[in-house]
Amino acid sequence: MNTYKIFAINPGSTSTKIAMFENDEEIFSKNVSHDAEKLKEFKEISDQFGYRKQTILNELKAAGQSLENVAAFSARGGGLVNVEGGVYTVGEKLLEHAKAGFTVKHPATLGAQLAAAFAGEYGGAAFVVNPPDVDEFSDVARVTGLKGIYRESRIHALNQKEIGIRYAAKQGKKYEDMNLIICHIGGGISVTAHDHGKMVDSNDIANGDGPMAPTRCGQIPVKDVVTMCFSGKYTENEMRDKITKTGGLVDHLGTSDAREVTAMIAAGNQYAKLIYDAMLYEIGKYAGSMAAVLKGKVDGIVLTGGISHDPYVVEKLKEMLSFLAPITVMAGEFEMEALAAGALRVLRGEEALKEYTGIPVWNGFDGEPD
Known part of the structure; x- marks a missing residue:
């Protein structure tokens, strides 16, 4: 059985969790802290990209870790339209929405950006696994007693x-x-x-x-x-x-x-x-x-x-x-393990990779009166 090297990325408010896996075995992990005062200098979350990326690279170098031969860069993601669960390739539309924070402004949106950048520089694939935007609710679960107010899936999807x-x-x-x-x-x-x-x-x-x-x-x-x-x-x-x-x-x-x-x-x-x-x-x-x-x-x-x-x-x-x-x-x-596991399932052919279209899986009910 092939051994796949997977790098997991999970950005938070003032830190970014990173972990290196060989298949499902974690061989390195670090919660990379970012200077809170430095982060305040950036107007938009996406403006933090270069600073966070370099901080991560510095930590990897200090730990003797390399991004060479990584098969997949797997990120938490965020800022997307609502999607069904699964593993998504970081394509042009997904990256566009992540950069803009299309639906929410949160550091998690940097995950897809970092994965895409690392994949571009070192080779390998860039994935987002079960992002916070996963919404698989049944229609009846969405309805409330006020028209125009709906219940949506905002949970610990990953x-x-x-x-x-x-x-x-x-x-x-x-x-x-x-x-x-x-x-x-x-x-x-x-x-x-x-x-x-x-x-x-x-x-x-x-x-x-x-x-x-x-x-x-x-x-x-x-x-x-x-x-x-x-x-x-x-x-x-x-x-x-x-x-x-x-x-x-x-x-x-x-x-x-x-x-x-x-x-x-x-x-x-x-x-x-x-x-x-x-x-x-x-x-x-x-x-x-x-x-x-x-x-x-x-x-x-x-x-x-x-x-x-x-x-x-x-x-x-x-x-x-x-x-x-x-x-x-x-x-x-088990978020870091989940990021690695999702990528591994795709690499092994056990789960189909999905493409992000930017079209929400739910956007209101057909026939609903104004």
Whole structure:
């Protein structure tokens, strides 16, 4: 069997995670830090490209790593129109949308740009694997009670898909042949129904949906939010921050670190216990709704993400969900492994490479009145 060298790239706000793999074995990894003050000098995210690229090359040189003979440069991606899951070649249209941040302004959009540049200089292919833009929702899952407001898939697509594939393999099955509920429990929380390889329903972690999370408010009574918006106490940006940055555990307990919360509970803080239990209760409740989406035919429930390391979390969710299906814990995040695994499947001919067209898989409903 051929050995493929794969370089994975995952840009974040002030760092870029990189890793070198030989097939599925990680031989080098580094979280490359970028000077926050330096990043402020760049007007647009794409303007950071040259600085980030050189910083990565410097780190590789210092570690004695080379990009020669890399078969694939595999990136997280982002800023694209909504797409179905899979591995995409970084072509002209994908690169155009990534550079512009066509749908969102986030450093993840630099992933495709870096992969394409490295592939151009060193040879090899440039891929994007299950980007944040993956949207496989069923039509009924999109509809809300207000015309013009739709539910869209904004979840941990890369890790969710990888966990689904890994779990199925452990059962001696294919991901496409199983019904799963996967709960990613970390800084953000996504609870997703996987129906034979498609993420048909979940919660929108960016727009205030689903369970409360460490920094996110989750689903709350909309009327009360409207009252807060027009109270004169908060600016629009402050209200938006309450949804994704300063809500959840931060708003209640002043921290987004679940370890600090468990320490509070251990010290006898009953309010901290109430809030933590409420978060777990909401996760369990939402997972139960995903079982209804799958019509009760659930092959397994998987807990992943960093907070799934906490035995208390696992215990509480098992109490709520064990009657539905077997529960497996695959704690942590597997994003870098997912980038390598996706590229490897394509290189081995196990998965077809997809082309990004720039045409969204969903853009409203046919026949919807104005």
